[in-house]
Amino acid sequence: MANGNYADRYARFVLKYRWAVITLCFATTIWAAFYIDKVNLRNDPDSLLPLSNPYIATNLYTEMTYGMGNLMVWGMKIKQGDIYQPWFIRMVQAFYRDVTALDYANSGNFVGLPSPKLRNIGIDPGGSLDFSRLLPANGLSDNPFEQHNQIAYLRQGLEKHLVLQALLLYYQDRSGEKCDMVGADGEISTASMARLHQQCRPMGTFIIGDFSNELKQNHLSWIADMKALMADYQSRYGDRVEFTISGEPYFLATMVQELRDKAWLFAVSLLIILLILWYEFRHWSCAVLPLLGVGMTIILTLGLMGFTQFKLTTMMALTPMLLLAIGIGHSMQITRRFMQELGQTGDKEEAAYRSIRSTIVPAALSIGTDLHGFFAISFVDISFYKAYAYFGIFGMSTLILTTTTLIPLLMLTFPPTIHSHEHERGWELRLASGLTALITGRWKWVPVVAVIAVWLLSAHYAELGRGFTAVMAGEAGRSDPEVARIQDEFDIMPGVEKGIHYPRAAFKDHYLLGELLGDGGEVKPIADLRTLSRQMPGVITANLLVRSKAGTLPTCGLDAWDREGRRVIGPERCFDEQEDPPQGVFNDATVLEALSKFEDWLRGHPNIGYTISYVQFVKTLNMILNTPPLEPPLGHMNLHAIPTLAHIKQFPYAYRTKGGQGYLPDPDETVQLYNGMLVTGAGAGDLDSFVNTRNWDEGVIVGFVNTMDPVETHRTIVDFQSYINTHQDDPGMDQLRFGIAANETIQIPNEEGRSIITDDTIPGKAAIGGFLGVTEATRDVAFKEWLNAPVATSVTVFIMTLLMFRSWVVAFILIGLCFITLMTQYGLGAYMSSIGEWSANLAFHVQVALSIAMGLGVDYGVYMVSRLREEYQANGGIWKAALRKTQATTGSAIIISMVVLLSSFIPLMNTELANLWSVSLYISEALIMDVFIALTVLPLMVYWLRPRFVFPL
Numbered sequence: 001m002a003n004g005n006y007a008d009r010y011a012r013f014v015l016k017y018r019w020a021v022i023t024l025c026f027a028t029t030i031w032a033a034f035y036i037d038k039v040n041l042r043n044d045p046d047s048l049l050p051l052s053n054p055y056i057a058t059n060l061y062t063e064m065t066y067g068m069g070n071l072m073v074w075g076m077k078i079k080q081g082d083i084y085q086p087w088f089i090r091m092v093q094a095f096y097r098d099v100t101a102l103d104y105a106n107s108g109n110f111v112g113l114p115s116p117k118l119r120n121i122g123i124d125p126g127g128s129l130d131f132s133r134l135l136p137a138n139g140l141s142d143n144p145f146e147q148h149n150q151i152a153y154l155r156q157g158l159e160k161h162l163v164l165q166a167l168l169l170y171y172q173d174r175s176g177e178k179c180d181m182v183g184a185d186g187e188i189s190t191a192s193m194a195r196l197h198q199q200c201r202p203m204g205t206f207i208i209g210d211f212s213n214e215l216k217q218n219h220l221s222w223i224a225d226m227k228a229l230m231a232d233y234q235s236r237y238g239d240r241v242e243f244t245i246s247g248e249p250y251f252l253a254t255m256v257q258e259l260r261d262k263a264w265l266f267a268v269s270l271l272i273i274l275l276i277l278w279y280e281f282r283h284w285s286c287a288v289l290p291l292l293g294v295g296m297t298i299i300l301t302l303g304l305m306g307f308t309q310f311k312l313t314t315m316m317a318l319t320p321m322l323l324l325a326i327g328i329g330h331s332m333q334i335t336r337r338f339m340q341e342l343g344q345t346g347d348k349e350e351a352a353y354r355s356i357r358s359t360i361v362p363a364a365l366s367i368g369t370d371l372h373g374f375f376a377i378s379f380v381d382i383s384f385y386k387a388y389a390y391f392g393i394f395g396m397s398t399l400i401l402t403t404t405t406l407i408p409l410l411m412l413t414f415p416p417t418i419h420s421h422e423h424e425r426g427w428e429l430r431l432a433s434g435l436t437a438l439i440t441g442r443w444k445w446v447p448v449v450a451v452i453a454v455w456l457l458s459a460h461y462a463e464l465g466r467g468f469t470a471v472m473a474g475e476a477g478r479s480d481p482e483v484a485r486i487q488d489e490f491d492i493m494p495g496v497e498k499g500i501h502y503p504r505a506a507f508k509d510h511y512l513l514g515e516l517l518g519d520g521g522e523v524k525p526i527a528d529l530r531t532l533s534r535q536m537p538g539v540i541t542a543n544l545l546v547r548s549k550a551g552t553l554p555t556c557g558l559d560a561w562d563r564e565g566r567r568v569i570g571p572e573r574c575f576d577e578q579e580d581p582p583q584g585v586f587n588d589a590t591v592l593e594a595l596s597k598f599e600d601w602l603r604g605h606p607n608i609g610y611t612i613s614y615v616q617f618v619k620t621l622n623m624i625l626n627t628p629p630l631e632p633p634l635g636h637m638n639l640h641a642i643p644t645l646a647h648i649k650q651f652p653y654a655y656r657t658k659g660g661q662g663y664l665p666d667p668d669e670t671v672q673l674y675n676g677m678l679v680t681g682a683g684a685g686d687l688d689s690f691v692n693t694r695n696w697d698e699g700v701i702v703g704f705v706n707t708m709d710p711v712e713t714h715r716t717i718v719d720f721q722s723y724i725n726t727h728q729d730d731p732g733m734d735q736l737r738f739g740i741a742a743n744e745t746i747q748i749p750n751e752e753g754r755s756i757i758t759d760d761t762i763p764g765k766a767a768i769g770g771f772l773g774v775t776e777a778t779r780d781v782a783f784k785e786w787l788n789a790p791v792a793t794s795v796t797v798f799i800m801t802l803l804m805f806r807s808w809v810v811a812f813i814l815i816g817l818c819f820i821t822l823m824t825q826y827g828l829g830a831y832m833s834s835i836g837e838w839s840a841n842l843a844f845h846v847q848v849a850l851s852i853a854m855g856l857g858v859d860y861g862v863y864m865v866s867r868l869r870e871e872y873q874a875n876g877g878i879w880k881a882a883l884r885k886t887q888a889t890t891g892s893a894i895i896i897s898m899v900v901l902l903s904s905f906i907p908l909m910n911t912e913l914a915n916l917w918s919v920s921l922y923i924s925e926a927l928i929m930d931v932f933i934a935l936t937v938l939p940l941m942v943y944w945l946r947p948r949f950v951f952p953l
Contacts, residue, residue, distance in 0.1 A: 011356040015349070018409045025406050029296045032303025039306045041259070043252040043313050044216045048778075050381040051748075052759045054767035055777035057740040060748075060756070062543045062769040066689050066700050067109045070211040072247035073539065074099060075532050077170060077204035079240055084151050084202070086140055089113070091237055093139050096207055098229055103222055104215040109689070111168070112207035113154070117686050118164060120157040121620055122633070131681035134158065159197055160624075160633055162188060162640065163616045166609075167704070170204035170535040171196055178534060182603050182610060190637040204242075204535055211249050220260065223253035244528040246539060248771070251506050254525055255314045255913060262911045266320065269904035270295075273328065276900050283416035286339065290331030292410070293403040298323050300402075301395035310391075315384050315845055315915050317908075322388075322852060323395045324904065325923065326370060329859055329897040330403040334359050336893045338408050339416070348415045352408040362866035363404040365804045366859040369797045370396050376792035377851050380785050388848055431895070432888035439939050440880055447936035454929070455820055458827020461834060463495030470494075489783050495830040498782035499710025500775060500845070501838035503529050508839055508914045523912045537609025538704030541770035544720070546595065547698045548585040549737050582672050584696025585735050589667035592618060593642040594732025595701070601723060602703055607716045613701040614691035618642060621674050626654035643670045705772050710779065710838060717776045721765045739767030782844040790822055793851045797858055809947035810865055817938060818857045821929045825850055828925055839914035840921055849919045853926030860934035863890050868942060869950045883939055891935050898931045 014021050049056050063069030074095070078088055096114040100107035111117050114135050122130045134157040141147045158165050162181075171179035179200035182188055215222050226245075234243055270291060277287035298320045305312060337359055342351035371393055378389030438444065459465070470477060470486035477483040486494055507523045533539050556574035561567055571580045585591040595615045602611050623639040633639075639654055641647050644667050652664075679693055691699035707713060727733045740746060742760035758767075761780055768776065794815055802811040829842030840846065867890040871882035905920045942950055 007357045007360045010360055011353050014356065014405050014409065015353055015412075018412070021401070021405065022409055022413070025296060025402060029299050029303075032300045032307075035303040035306030036299065037306065038309070039302060039312065040217075040309045041219075041256055041312050041314065041316070042216045043219060043256050044213075044311055048313065048383050049774070049781055050759075051756045052381075053777045053780060054740055054742060054758045054762055055769070055773040055780070057744070057746060057756055057758045058545055058767040059543065059769040059771075059773045059777075061740055061746050062545055062700055064746075065692070065698075066543075067106065067210055070213065070215065070247075070249050071541070072099075072209040072211065072249055073245070073532055073536070074207045074209070075170075075204060075242075075244035075246075075528075075535060076206070077242040077244075077535065079242060082201045082203060083169070083205050084155055086147055086151065088241070089135070089140055089151065089154075091233075091241070092205060092207075093135065095233060099207060099209055102211075102225060102229070103218070104212045106210040106212055109210035110207065111164070111209075113158075113168065113205055118157075118161070118168070119682065119686070120153075121161060121163075121617075122157070122624055129677060129681055134161075158202075159193075160620075162620050163612055166537055167208070167612065168206055169202045170206070171200040172203040173200045180537075180609075187600060187603075188637060188640060190635055193634045193637065206532075206536060209247075215249055216252070219253040219256040222249070223257050226250065226253070242531075244531045244535075246525065246529045246532050251503065251525055255506055258912050259314050259317055262913075265907040265911065268907040269321075269324075272903045272906075273324075273900045276896070276903060280896055281335070281339065281416070285411060285414050285416045286335050289407050289410050289414070290328065290335050290403070293331055293407045294324055294327035294399075296402045296406070297327055297395050297398045300398050301391050304394055305391060310387055311383065312387055313384050314913060315848075315919070316387055316391075317913075317916060318919055319388065319391055319395070321905070321908065321920070322392065322923075323399075325852075325856065325901045325927075326367075326396065326859060327399050327403055328900050329856075329863075329894070330359075330363055330367075330399055331407060332893040332897045332900075333363070333863060333890065334404050334407050335411075336889060338411050340889065342415070348412050352412040355408050356405065358870070359404055360400075362863050363400060365801070365866070366862040367396050367399055368804065369800045369858045369862065370855040374851075374855075376796050377789050377848065379792070380789055382781060382785070382844065384845075385785075385789075385848060428888050428892040431892055432884045435887045435891065435935055436880060436884040439883065439936060439943075444940060447932070448940065451820055451933065451937055454827075455823050458823045458830070460827075461495055461830035462493035462823075462826045463830070464493055467492035467494050490787075491783070492787075493826055493830065495833060496786075496826055497710055497829075497833035497838075497841045498786055498843060499714050499779040499841075500782070500843035501708045501710050501841075502771070502775060502778075503708060504838040505843055505845055505914055505918075507912050508917060525912075533706060536704065538706040540705045540708065540772060540775075542608070542703035542705050542716070542720070542772035543769035544701040544703065544766075545698075545739050545769055546585075546701060547737050548735055550735070552583045552695045552697045581668075582696065584692075584698075586614065586691055586696040586699055587668060587672050587675065588732070588735070589642055589644050589671045590732040591735055592671060592732070593644045593647075594727075594730055594736070596642050598723065598727070598733075599701060602701070602720075605716065605719060607705055607707045607712055609704045609706040611701055611703045612690065614687060614699050615642070615701075617678055617687065617690070618671065618674050621678060622670075626651075628654070643667055700769075702770070703772075708775075708838075709836075710775070710841070710843070713772060713775050714779055717768055717772065720768055724766045725764070737766075739769065741767075778844055782842070782847065785844065786842060786847055786850075789847060790850045790854065793854050794818065797854065801858070801862070805865070805947075805949050807947045807949040809945050810942075810949050813938065813941045813945065813947070814858055814861045814865070817861060817933050817941070818854045820933060820937075821853050821857045821926050822850060824929050825853055825922055825926060828922060840918040845915050846918050846922060849922035849926070852923055853930070856923070856926055857930040857933065860894050860930050861938055863894065864934050864938055865942065865950065868939065872950055879943060886939075887935065894931055894934060898927050901927055 051057060051060065076092060076095070092112070093114045096110070096112050099105065100110050116133060118134050119131045120134055134154045136150060140150055158169065166181050173179050179196050181192060181196050230243060230245060274287050274291055277290060278284060281287060301319065301323060334355055338351050338355040341354040342348060345351055374389045374392040374396065377385050380386070438446070467486060470483040471490065471492060473483055478487065485491065503526060507526050509523060509526055529539060553573065553575040556569060556576045560569040560574055560576065567579070575583055592615050595613065596619065599611050599613060599615060602608050619640045619642060622641060622643050623633050623636060626639050627633040627636045639651060643665070645664070648664055648667065675696065678687060687693055690702070705713065705716065724738055740758055742758055742763065745755050745757050748754045748756060767773065797818070798811050798815045801814050802808065805811060826842065829846070832840040864886065867886045868882060871885045872879065875881040875885065902924055905924055909917045909920045911917070
């Protein structure tokens with residue numbers, strides 16, 4: 001047959017030029033090894049998702065315009081007393097200086113008690129506005145009297161700073177419970193403020209910092225400095241202060257460090273594999289050479305990563321394991337075949353020739369299907385999917401040379417000593433006899449029933465029935481919001497949560513290795529995050545970009561007036577700051593009132609702890625300026641409002657005193673006056689974090705979300721969008737648009753000429769920025785790919801198997817059995833969703849395992865079908881003998897490769913990294929299911945359907 005001729009010619013060619021092949025393999029491997037230390041492991045989430053997604057584009061735009069893109073939070077909770085103690089204030093000031101001096105710190109964006117941004121908003125004794133810093137820039141005075149006054153000034157300023165107080169201070173009552181300044185309705189009242197300051201104590205404070213993107217290229221040096229700084233303060237103040245730390249840079253850098261620190265676990269995995277291979281073959285050459293071949297593929301792939309400087313994340317640590325998983329399977333097949341041929345012929349060169357000739361075709365078939373699977377996911381617009389695909393294609397391509405070809409050549413050079421039938425161990429023959437008896441006897445239905453039961457259980461957890469029922473309900477069922485959602489997202493498995501809990505996707509709650517080594521099993525980044533979640537209003541942001549629909553007019557040029565000084569271009573076409581009223585929706589009291597109502601609603605949302613915006617500065621200044629003389633501003637919280645005409649009429653005493661009886665100030669002019677006062681009194685950049693003071697036509701509302709639960713974060717996004725859609729025609733709101741719209745273009749900073757054009761993936765919905773927006777974008781991508789990628793992989797695998805086997809029946813058998821494994825993957829994700837194990841639900845980073853699972857299943861199936869054909873012909877058409885021989889050879893090799901892989905995953909699953917654990921879990925489950933199906937159900941399907949490839953006429 002043609003394949004046999006090709007295989008024969010290939011085997012003779014590589015044997016003839018064996019030293020050239022061996023030299024080429026070792027030379028390129030050594031060359032690649034020099035580039036391994038240049039692997040660009042930077043863990044940059046900004047490059048994970050498509051920038052064209054409106055949520056990602058909105059987040060990028062707000063980061064570019066208003067800063068605070070790489071946020072860090074440091075918490076300091078005092079153990080006795082309150083924070084207004086001189087030693088504690090000095091410690092906070094010193095800590096603030098140290099963290100702002102860290103590499104890549106955007107010190108101007110830091111916020112904390114010592115920050116220049118923290119200014120008083122009040123009236124000085126002379127009646128003028130007081131915007132002084134709440135803490136002196138040079139620290140507290142050594143003079144006790146002056147020091148007392150400085151701390152009192154800080155305390156009074158903080159207690160009336162309604163914008164930043166809730167964000168920077170942690171209040172606790174006598175029972176140890178957190179106190180909030182915002183009521184359940186989202187309002188701040190005189191009563192809530194009185195309770196906060198009279199019945200609760202300020203027990204902690206926070207520093208919020210921002211870092212530049214350059215940090216992502218230097219994670220290891222930065223995290224070393226950060227941990228040294230924290231250790232220093234912990235050693236000096238740990239008996240009096242509880243320190244916590246969190247933030248995206250800290251999480252990402254800690255992940256890179258954890259990967260580096262636990263790299264020795266990969267060596268443990270290799271040692272486990274080596275011992276298992278030695279136990280199986282009892283020859284060191286048979287144990288070392290398979291590892292050597294796969295190791296060369298891994299080194300070549302890592303070298304290519306370093307050479308190309310492709311931006312990689314910690315998820316790419318699974319690439320060596322993936323190559324190991326597939327490569328060991330091929331290595332086992334070729335090693336076992338060489339040993340069998342050597343035992344039969346006693347001629348090492350003949351054994352090498354026969355083993356290469358017999359395995360090169362099935363190896364090419366299985367690797368070819370894997371390559372097409374990787375090719376399918378290379379079109380997914382997720383950076384690490386592309387990285388998996390590109391480097392997976394390269395690594396898989398080398399396996400033909402480093403395993404199926406090189407191992408027999410090396411074993412020919414370093415032949416093992418053969419004893420009588422040592423290559424056939426007793427367990428293999430017992431396994432073959434047992435499986436053959438099961439499959440050909442009256443119990444042959446047991447594996448089929450078992451597979452069906454597992455499939456039905458997976459469908460039950462995935463709620464496949466509910467999904468299909470909703471999809472089939474059509475328009476009649478859309479009155480139910482959940483049915484409408486399932487139809488819109490084609491969520492045929494609603495029991496599988498596709499959203500992401502980013503911290504839990506990064507780190508596990510506990511890790512077994514830490515408990516065994518005695519250094520505790522709790523993962524510190526998660527523990528600190530939980531602590532900060534209880535103390536702060538929220539640990540992730542939701543940025544709502546607010547812009548006018550109309551935009552602003554260009555400044556009038558000289559052609560706007562004629563020679564007599566008369567204006568010939570009207571105010572509807574250009575803007576003159578001397579003649580025309582101020583532009584920008586933030587000069588409009590009606591717009592600010594609409595935004596104030598929106599913020600009140602946001603603050604009343606159960607998943608929002610607090611919000612900050614420019615509107616809050618205007619409301620606070622309105623309260624300060626209009627409070628009657630000698631009375632505390634917090635006693636007049638009803639003046640903490642936008643001075644609309646309705647508000648002024650409701651509280652006339654506060655405004656008529658300025659202009660006499662019957663005087664009612666113009667609301668827009670009042671707002672414009674406040675804008676000017678705030679800009680004049682605030683420091684450089686203080687307000688630019690919330691409003692564009694150049695045109696007053698754009699701003700941002702920053703919300704702090706107190707949940708990372710993927711179900712709740714999605715619900716929060718939906719609630720935001722529903723509010724905006726419901727109130728889009730309200731006065732003020734009708735002038736606004738939220739987020740970056742579809743088909744809008746934004747420029748990327750530091751990359752001249754490069755821009756982003758957003759897509760229309762969320763039609764009719766406002767795009768939200770911040771980490772909440774990134775979380776929702778991740779969910780969108782997951783919904784786009786959770787079926788697409790496996791289907792694309794299935795199509796390419798089916799076409800490849802059809803072309804290679806030239807049998808429709810074999811192709812349908814292989815792809816059908818792969819779909820069983822795929823369904824169990826969805827079932828596993830659904831089970832994890834049902835118990836709230838967000839480290840392993842089917843988020844986008846886990847979904848790559850779906851294609852890997854299908855690839856492994858096809859590999860085993862290809863080897864089994866090819867060997868069944870070979871043995872059926874060799875045994876004179878006796879099916880039972882052919883099946884027994886196949887199970888004893890290829891079947892046992894498949895089992896060993898599974899055991900090897902499962903054993904090697906055990907150490908890697910005991911790092912702190914949840915993404916390694918979760919994908920390892922999915923691949924392990926797929927391995928077990930693939931092996932069970934390949935050894936039991938596949939032979940039954942082949943026997944029942946009798947494809948001509950195995951049973952020629």
